[in-house]
Amino acid sequence: MKWWARSSLRTRIFLAFSALLLAVLIATLGLAGLIVSREAQRTLSRELLTTGEVFEELLAERTDRLETNSILLASDFALKRVIATHYEPQTYDPQTLASVALNYQRRIGVDLLWIADETGVLLAGSPAGAAGRSIAGSSPLREAIETQQAATAIAEVDGALLQLVAVPVLGPDVIGFLVLGQAIDDALARRLREDTGSEISFLTESRVFASSWPVQTRDRLLPAGEARTALLRGPTAHKTSLLTLDGERFLSLVAPVDARITEPLHALVQGSYDKALAPLRALQRRIAAIGAVALIGALLTGIALAGGITAPVRALVDGMREVVKGNLRFRSKIEREDEIGFLARSFNEMVGGLEEREHIKNTFGRFVSRDVAEAVLGGRVPLAGERREASILFQDIRGFTHLSEKLDPATLLRMLNQFFTEAVAAVEAEGGVVKQFTGDGVMALFGVPKAYHDHAERAVRAALGIVMRLEALNEQLRSQGLPALAIGAGIHTGDVVAGLIGPDERVEYGVVGEAVNLASRVESLTKDMQATVLVSKEIASRLGPGFILGRTAVLPVRGSTQAVHVVEVLGFERQTMTLSAPVQA
Amino acid sequence: MHRSRVFRPLSYVLGLLPIATALAADPGVSGRVVDAGGKGVAGAVVFVQSPADSAAPTGGHPRAAMDQVNKTFVPGVLPVAVGTEVRFPNHDQIQHHVYSFSRTKSFELPLYKGQDAPPVLFDKPGVVKIGCNIHDWMSAVILVLPSRHYSVTDADGRFTLSDLPAGDYTLAAWHESSRTKLEETLRPIHVTRNGGEVSASTATDAATSGITFTLTLAPVRSRPPIHGTRRDP
Numbered sequence: 108m109k110w111w112a113r114s115s116l117r118t119r120i121f122l123a124f125s126a127l128l129l130a131v132l133i134a135t136l137g138l139a140g141l142i143v144s145r146e147a148q149r150t151l152s153r154e155l156l157t158t159g160e161v162f163e164e165l166l167a168e169r170t171d172r173l174e175t176n177s178i179l180l181a182s183d184f185a186l187k188r189v190i191a192t193h194y195e196p197q198t199y200d201p202q203t204l205a206s207v208a209l210n211y212q213r214r215i216g217v218d219l220l221w222i223a224d225e226t227g228v229l230l231a232g233s234p235a236g237a238a239g240r241s242i243a244g245s246s247p248l249r250e251a252i253e254t255q256q257a258a259t260a261i262a263e264v265d266g267a268l269l270q271l272v273a274v275p276v277l278g279p280d281v282i283g284f285l286v287l288g289q290a291i292d293d294a295l296a297r298r299l300r301e302d303t304g305s306e307i308s309f310l311t312e313s314r315v316f317a318s319s320w321p322v323q324t325r326d327r328l329l330p331a332g333e334a335r336t337a338l339l340r341g342p343t344a345h346k347t348s349l350l351t352l353d354g355e356r357f358l359s360l361v362a363p364v365d366a367r368i369t370e371p372l373h374a375l376v377q378g379s380y381d382k383a384l385a386p387l388r389a390l391q392r393r394i395a396a397i398g399a400v401a402l403i404g405a406l407l408t409g410i411a412l413a414g415g416i417t418a419p420v421r422a423l424v425d426g427m428r429e430v431v432k433g434n435l436r437f438r439s440k441i442e443r444e445d446e447i448g449f450l451a452r453s454f455n456e457m458v459g460g461l462e463e464r465e466h467i468k469n470t471f472g473r474f475v476s477r478d479v480a481e482a483v484l485g486g487r488v489p490l491a492g493e494r495r496e497a498s499i500l501f502q503d504i505r506g507f508t509h510l511s512e513k514l515d516p517a518t519l520l521r522m523l524n525q526f527f528t529e530a531v532a533a534v535e536a537e538g539g540v541v542k543q544f545t546g547d548g549v550m551a552l553f554g555v556p557k558a559y560h561d562h563a564e565r566a567v568r569a570a571l572g573i574v575m576r577l578e579a580l581n582e583q584l585r586s587q588g589l590p591a592l593a594i595g596a597g598i599h600t601g602d603v604v605a606g607l608i609g610p611d612e613r614v615e616y617g618v619v620g621e622a623v624n625l626a627s628r629v630e631s632l633t634k635d636m637q638a639t640v641l642v643s644k645e646i647a648s649r650l651g652p653g654f655i656l657g658r659t660a661v662l663p664v665r666g667s668t669q670a671v672h673v674v675e676v677l678g679f680e681r682q683t684m685t686l687s688a689p690v691q692a
Numbered sequence: 693m694h695r696s697r698v699f700r701p702l703s704y705v706l707g708l709l710p711i712a713t714a715l716a717a718d719p720g721v722s723g724r725v726v727d728a729g730g731k732g733v734a735g736a737v738v739f740v741q742s743p744a745d746s747a748a749p750t751g752g753h754p755r756a757a758m759d760q761v762n763k764t765f766v767p768g769v770l771p772v773a774v775g776t777e778v779r780f781p782n783h784d785q786i787q788h789h790v791y792s793f794s795r796t797k798s799f800e801l802p803l804y805k806g807q808d809a810p811p812v813l814f815d816k817p818g819v820v821k822i823g824c825n826i827h828d829w830m831s832a833v834i835l836v837l838p839s840r841h842y843s844v845t846d847a848d849g850r851f852t853l854s855d856l857p858a859g860d861y862t863l864a865a866w867h868e869s870s871r872t873k874l875e876e877t878l879r880p881i882h883v884t885r886n887g888g889e890v891s892a893s894t895a896t897d898a899a900t901s902g903i904t905f906t907l908t909l910a911p912v913r914s915r916p917p918i919h920g921t922r923r924d925p
Contacts, residue, residue: 184789184825191793278793279823279831 117417124409132398139394143387148358151383152347155360158303158376162362165299169270169289170259176215177274177287178257186211190276190283193224201238204231219269219288225281227252246367248273248286255281261366264288268309268316268366292317306377311370312336327353329375339373349380356380419447423454435462482556482616492606497554498566498598498646499623500539501630502530502573505593507547513590522584523547526592529580533572537565542617548594552618555605563600563649570596570640571679597630599643625671628664632673636660644672653680720854720890721883723903725845725865732849733867733907737771737835739842740853741864741878745773753777753813754840758822758832760788765822765832769868773840777811789825796820796836819866833868858885865905872907879903 111119180186189207192198204222212220212233221232227243229236242248250258251273259272269288275281291309296319299307308318308329320328330338330350338348339361347360357377366372419441429437435458441451504510504526511519530549531541539553551569554562573596581591601622608617625643633641636658647656657675664671725736757779759766763786772778780790782805790801790809796818801809803826814820814836824830841861843851853863865877881903883890 182828184791187793191798194793194795194798277823277828278791278821279828280821282793 115417116420117413120413120416121406121409124413125406128402128405128409132402136391136395136398140391143391144384147384147387148349148380151358151378151380152360154303155305155347155358155376155378158299158305158307158378159360159362159374161303162299162307162374162376165302166261166270166364170272173217173270173272173287173289174257174259174274176217177272177285180211180215180287181274181276181285183211186285187276187278187282190222190224190230191278193230193283201231205233205235205238207231208233215287217287218290219264219271219286221284221286223248223284223286225252225275225283227284230283242286247271248284251275251284261291261364261368261372263316263366263368267292268368268372293319293322304378308375308377309364309372310335310339310375311368311372312339313370316372324353328355328357328377330359338375339371350377355382358383416447419443419451423447423451426454426458430458430461435465492604494602495555495558495605495618496562496600497552497603497605497618497622498562498600499603499618499626500534500551500553500566500570500596500598501545501548501627502551502570502594502596503545503548503630503633505595505634510590510592518589522589522592525580525583526577529576530573533576534569536572537569539565539569554600555603555618556616561649563598563646564651564654566598566600567640567642567646567650567654567676568679570598571676574639594639595630595633596640597626597628597633597642598640598646599626599629600645600649601625625664628667628671629673631665632660632662632671635662636673636675638675640676641673642676644674647674647676650676655679720852721856721881721903722850722852723905725849725851725867725905725907727907727909732845732847733909734845734847734849735769736845736849736851736865736867736870736905736907737769737837737842738845738851738853738863738865738905739771739835739837740839740856740861741874742838742862745839745841755779755811757781758790758834760784760790760824760830763788763824763827763830765824765830767832769833769835769844771835771837771842771844772814773837773842774817775813775815776836777813778834779807779811780809781807782809788827788830790822791825792820792822792834794818794820797834835866856883856890858883863903863905865907867907867909869909869912870907871910877905877907879905 114122186207189204192200193204208220208222208231212218219232219234221236221242222230223242224230227241227248229238229240229242231238236242243252246262247258247260250260255275257272257274259270262269262271264271268291270291271286271288273284273286276283276285296307296309296317299305300319306319306328308320308325309316310318310329312335315325315329318325318329329335330352334350338350338359341348341361347358350357350359356379358380360376362374362376364372364374422441423439426437426439437458438455439451441448443451504523514522527544527549534541534549534551537553538557538559539551540556542550542552544550551566553559553566553569559565573594577592577594584591599622601620603618603620603622605618606616607614608619609615629641629643633639638657642650644659647659650656654676655678657677659672659674661670661672723738725733725738727733754773754776755778756770756772756776758770760780760782761784763784770778780788780801782788784805787803787805788801789803792799796816797812797814797820799812801812814834817836817838820834820836822832822834841853841856843853845851859882861881861883863877863879863881864874865879866874870877
């Protein structure tokens with residue numbers, strides 16, 4: 108699912124939307140298909156069952172009609188009279204009887220007509236049969252002789268299937284029998300098909316007697332062999348089964364037909380399942396087409412909707428990228444009343460805040476140390492203040508008052524700023540912070556807010572750095588015809604209280620303590636000692652090897668009863684500087 | 693033929709037989725026709741099968757009548773001796789077409805009304821089934837017997853042959869529904885007359901008044917109407 112995690116919100120909304128729609132469409136189609144095919148099968152089954160019933164009724168009706176016709180025919184006095192001729196050898200005339208049989212067969216339009224005597228001996232038949240042989244054992248004549256009443260049966264005569272009726276001829280007692288038959292043949296099957304729309308066949312396991320299927324397709328469209336055996340022997344009562352024949356599916360119904368033949372006779376009713384399903388399939392295709400159009404429409408809507416939701420989000424994301432790159436001037440132009448609008452407004456406020464903070468940081472940075480600014484802005488300065496050990500450096504330009512009177516203000520400030528730039532660079536090079544500019548000098552802190560274990564050494568190196576840089580600056584000033592500058596720097600270390608000092612609006616980072624005052628005193632002693640860099644003995648004791656120390660002195664300090672033990676620092680390692688007599692401006 | 697039928701009362705049958713009435717006083721030879729269950733069979737005919745009554749009466753053929761009343765043949769069973777002429781008077785207001793295709797006698801009296809139909813001579817013994825061509829339900833039997841000695845059983849199956857002279861006879865019993873062949877009913881008897889007393893003896897029946905014929909009757913079947921009821925539906 109990595110791609111999912113990677114994909115954009117818009118893609119996800121779109122995909123989810125599409126998947127949902129597709130699922131609904133597929134479910135609808137599937138359900139429709141299921142219902143449709145079930146309904147088709149049910150309808151077809153009903154049709155087949157109806158066909159089965161119609162067929163049974165038709166057979167029964169045919170039998171009734173045949174029986175009625177037979178009885179009417181048997182009541183014909185002329186026929187009785189003709190049949191009675193067989194009683195007397197001199198009146199018995201088989202040829203006349205045969206032609207009578209043909210006549211009556213044509214008159215009532217049956218396929219078979221037999222005339223038998225009262226014992227079942229065939230007297231004449233149409234189609235012509237062997238007169239004189241007994242047909243008493245054949246159904247339904249046997250039943251008719253037994254009961255002396257009309258009897259019906261489906262039986263096989265010369266390989267053809269016939270519906271037969273045997274009726275006694277009464278004169279007024281039984282003087283003979285008439286047997287009439289109607290063929291159950293392809294014509295009947297076709298007529299049944301026309302009436303019901305289902306294909307119908309009359310068959311046994313081994314023979315097909317009649318079928319509405321054309322003869323040439325019968326082999327393919329009727330189940331054969333074991334399939335037929337299974338079908339005919341299976342549970343048939345009002346049950347349909349699905350058979351595939353010649354690539355087409357047929358719903359089949361098997362109805363047993365009572366017949367007096369060697370094998371059980373069945374009527375097989377078939378309806379093409381595929382054809383029945385065709386209009387429903389067309390409907391399904393139409394639903395699918397409508398569904399596809401709807402899906403496309405819905406997807407387009409989805410795209411638009413997803414775009415509508417994600418476009419402002421993407422705009423915000425783009426804005427965020429700008430901010431990450433540092434462009435804090437970026438503002439979202441989204442104006443909405445919804446959640447997105449709220450997000451956009453919040454974004455703008457947030458970036459505004461960031462910009463202001465950055466501005467403050469930059470502004471601070473110009474006057475105070477970047478380290479202090481960052482420490483304050485980063486919240487690393489405890490508001491309640493803290494007691495820390497730090498080294499404090501005070502530096503001063505000698506004879507500045509005199510200089511300021513001699514030079515024009517612009518030149519003076521330019522010189523001053525050039526010097527401060529070098530001084531700040533030297534302080535920051537050693538990790539110190541310039542706490543404040545004192546007009547003609549700087550006050551710098553080492554060990555606060557950033558703690559260094561060697562803050563004393565750093566402070567001394569920074570002071571030496573200022574001196575070195577000043578030499579380069581003086582070269583420059585001299586080349587411009589300007590006077591060179593001379594400085595004095597005093598350093599002391601001790602415990603101070605560091606923290607944010609001042610009212611809320613003008614709060615600044617600062618240190619207070621005796622050590623700060625003492626450092627300032629040490630600086631003031633540089634004039635007395637004619638020294639450039641003077642440190643207290645607390646500083647000197649912390650300096651490692653490499654620092655070149657000069658004179659030491661114990662001098663009284665103004666405003667203090669205690670004397671201060673100071674040490675002059677001449678240089679550091681090989682960078683020994685000649686601290687000549689202070690340059691007199 | 694096994695048809696349900698209702699016989700006319702015996703007395704009515706006898707009333708049409710002058711011979712029987714004339715000899716009513718004669719105690720005659722009597723007996724009973726019963727079915728397999730021992731129940732008396734009404735409407736059976738017991739007659740002398742042999743010797744044939746060759747003594748044909750002088751002055752023409754004996755006469756009998758098969759009436760048609762209410763589209764029904766009356767009587768349903770008419771025993772006659774060979775050589776009897778039977779008339780078929782029609783007492784209905786409609787025509788009838790009386791016929792028979794029986795081997796014994798085949799004849800036809802095409803549509804007619806009233807008394808004018810020519811009599812039909814029954815000159816061969818046997819069973820003649822009579823029908824009406826235009827009324828399927830009308831049917832009757834004329835039983836042509838070899839002798840004029842016969843009797844129709846009453847409701848209880850009793851018969852009396854009242855004018856038998858002394859001598860040896862073979863009796864037979866017939867019923868329309870009988871399945872017992874006529875040959876199997878044959879019963880030789882010896883009749884002796886002693887004044888008013890008539891006694892008959894058979895090989896099996898010691899008693900003179902107890903000649904019993906047992907007939908197996910076909911079960912009565914119901915038939916579809918029109919096609920075979922004997923009476924006007």
